[in-house]
Amino acid sequence: MKPVDGFAGTPLRGAKVTDFHAAEVGRRAARRAAAGLPVVPMHYGQPSCGAPPAAIAAAHRVLDADPLGYFESEPLIGKIARHYRSAYGLEVDPARILLTAGASAGLVAAYACLFRHGDRVAMTTPGYPAYRNALVALGLQPVELRTAAARGYQLEAADLDALQPAPEGLLLASPANPTGAMLDLDHFMALASACRRRGIQLISDEIYHGMTFGQRAVCALEVEPEAVVVNSFSKLYRMPGWRLGWMVVPQRWARTINACLINFFLTPSTLAQHAALAVMDETEDLQRWVEVYRGNGSRLLEGLRSLGITSIHPPEGAFYLYAEVGHLTRDSLQFCLRAVEEAGVALAPGVDFDPVEGHRYIRFSFAVSPAQVEQALASLAAWLPGYRDLPDYARRQ
Ligand SMILES: Cc1ncc(COP(=O)(O)O)c(C=O)c1O
Numbered sequence: 001m002k003p004v005d006g007f008a009g010t011p012l013r014g015a016k017v018t019d020f021h022a023a024e025v026g027r028r029a030a031r032r033a034a035a036g037l038p039v040v041p042m043h044y045g046q047p048s049c050g051a052p053p054a055a056i057a058a059a060h061r062v063l064d065a066d067p068l069g070y071f072e073s074e075p076l077i078g079k080i081a082r083h084y085r086s087a088y089g090l091e092v093d094p095a096r097i098l099l100t101a102g103a104s105a106g107l108v109a110a111y112a113c114l115f116r117h118g119d120r121v122a123m124t125t126p127g128y129p130a131y132r133n134a135l136v137a138l139g140l141q142p143v144e145l146r147t148a149a150a151r152g153y154q155l156e157a158a159d160l161d162a163l164q165p166a167p168e169g170l171l172l173a174s175p176a177n178p179t180g181a182m183l184d185l186d187h188f189m190a191l192a193s194a195c196r197r198r199g200i201q202l203i204s205d206e207i208y209h210g211m212t213f214g215q216r217a218v219c220a221l222e223v224e225p226e227a228v229v230v231n232s233f234s235k236l237y238r239m240p241g242w243r244l245g246w247m248v249v250p251q252r253w254a255r256t257i258n259a260c261l262i263n264f265f266l267t268p269s270t271l272a273q274h275a276a277l278a279v280m281d282e283t284e285d286l287q288r289w290v291e292v293y294r295g296n297g298s299r300l301l302e303g304l305r306s307l308g309i310t311s312i313h314p315p316e317g318a319f320y321l322y323a324e325v326g327h328l329t330r331d332s333l334q335f336c337l338r339a340v341e342e343a344g345v346a347l348a349p350g351v352d353f354d355p356v357e358g359h360r361y362i363r364f365s366f367a368v369s370p371a372q373v374e375q376a377l378a379s380l381a382a383w384l385p386g387y388r389d390l391p392d393y394a395r396r397q
Contacts, residue, residue: 121170
């Protein structure tokens with residue numbers, strides 16, 4: 001088709017955000033699998049075992065009987081409200097709960113409604129790449145607060161206090177991606193009061209709640225009733241491809257933020273909402289997989305140590321190990337692209353989570369089966385001794 005006059009060759013005028021580099025690892029992993037070659041998928045943070053059977057059965061029933069129009073499930077909202085009571089002892093009015101197309105949509109709506117063009121939003125580095133990229137896409141400025149393995153990747157209130165001027169927002173995640181680090185109650189309280197003192201809006205991404213290996217995660221609403229909370233059915237409930245999550249927002253903002261969600265996305269997946277109603281009661285099934293991840297995390301930590309990869313913060317929650325591998329590579333993207341192609345182990349490069357230091361780090365997602373953890377360790381044991389960074393690798397791609 002002939003391009004419209006005047007637009008041919010015009011560059012995009014909007015924000016240029018970077019892709020997840022892990023997506024390229026994923027494409028190569030998919031090509032390998034399609035060619036019948038073994039591959040262990042540890043690059044994306046997604047449970048590999050599928051949704052609980054109760055969700056699948058509910059979806060089958062609904063698919064046969066329901067026209068699947070746009071939908072907001074009041075029973076699901078009610079169930080989420082009750083979850084806050086049973087998990088944290090919090091009373092949350094259902095009117096404050098908004099259903100979203102995953103935590104991703106909740107974060108975008110939060111950014112769009114809580115901030116103005118040019119506002120600064122602080123977040124931890126290393127951190128989930130879409131935080132930074134989506135903020136940039138919406139004309140906001142990410143302010144990176146570096147956390148270090150030596151300090152357990154803890155963010156201190158003093159780190160926030162040191163920011164001059166105060167940012168308009170603070171985005172927290174505990175447990176965190178990619179480190180699996182958690183904020184304890186004291187740290188969370190100190191950060192919440194630092195936010196209150198300086199008028200910083202707190203956004204808490206609680207997508208890894210319920211997946212912890214010791215203490216339970218603190219909900220931001222326990223320490224700051226005005227926090228905006230984002231959560232999802234993608235991780236604990238094992239429904240990443242179903243695209244469903246929720247937000248809890250202060251009552252006075254609920255209608256406006258919901259209007260934003262509707263204008264951006266209409267309603268989230270109807271099928272997913274029906275299925276989700278069935279999963280929240282599947283405590284035993286959900287917990288069984290958290291125990292699998294706990295075992296996987298310990299085994300992987302021990303196995304990597306025996307391969308000489310020793311600089312790893314033991315995860316307190318989520319399903320990630322963030323490993324320092326500066327003795328093996330100065331180019332984590334090359335390392336991960338070659339690990340998938342040469343060893344059949346798909347990993348996420350640290351540059352996704354930390355553009356400055358991430359070239360020396362890689363992230364393992366251990367939301368796979370124990371057998372896949374063993375397969376990954378065996379493949380890496382055979383591959384790592386011969387690995388050297390190739391100086392001209394990027395040019396060859
Ligand atoms: C910390 C964090 N927040 C949000 C998301 C987005 O999740 P969802 O599938 O709910 O959109 C992810 C996905 O990996 C994540 O790790």
